[in-house]
Amino acid sequence: MASDQSFADFVVYQIEKAGEITAKKMFGEYGIYADGKLFGLICDNKLFIKPTEAGRKYIGEALVEAPPYSGAKPSFLIEDKIEDRDWLSELVRISVKELPEPKPKKRKK
Template sequence: MATSAEYHDYVMECLNKAGTVTSKKMMGEYCLYHDGKLFGGIYDNRLLVKRTENSGKLLGDCPLEYPYEGSKSLMFLVSEFEDAEFMKKLLDGIAVEKSQK
């Protein structure tokens, strides 16, 4: 099941309250970028975020799921994406980690 345009638009509206987030459509799903860095995606109407040290601290209680069948990477399922303050902390932390690599 591909992500619906309505769900994508709603998630993007919420995320852009936390910072500048862009998306790129890939085979019916969406890769998500913050400050030009890939941090996750929208897959099957689910917001999934890469596992990093920062995301692990903030999302440690969230379930881990595969973004698509055959994926080798588990990602955090984020349900609190409507909380702009929380998402800003999450996105900024991931961006800092990615810039240090």
């Protein structure tokens, strides 16, 4: 099932305090970026954030991990706290700090 544009817009709104947030459509789902860095996915109208040690500590006991799609590595599944803008923005900020910088794109010849 593909995700709805309205859900992607809602997620971007919820985490707008975490930097320059964009959602890019990918295969009927969405990649979520903060300041150009991919940190999460929206699949089947659910938010998944790449796991980091700081994110794991921040979430604590409420941590739920699941793969966003079949064959994918588990990510943090955000359900209960998706309405909490401040909490979610902080999770994104601390997670993005630990993620590697995107590799530069190669020029086509």
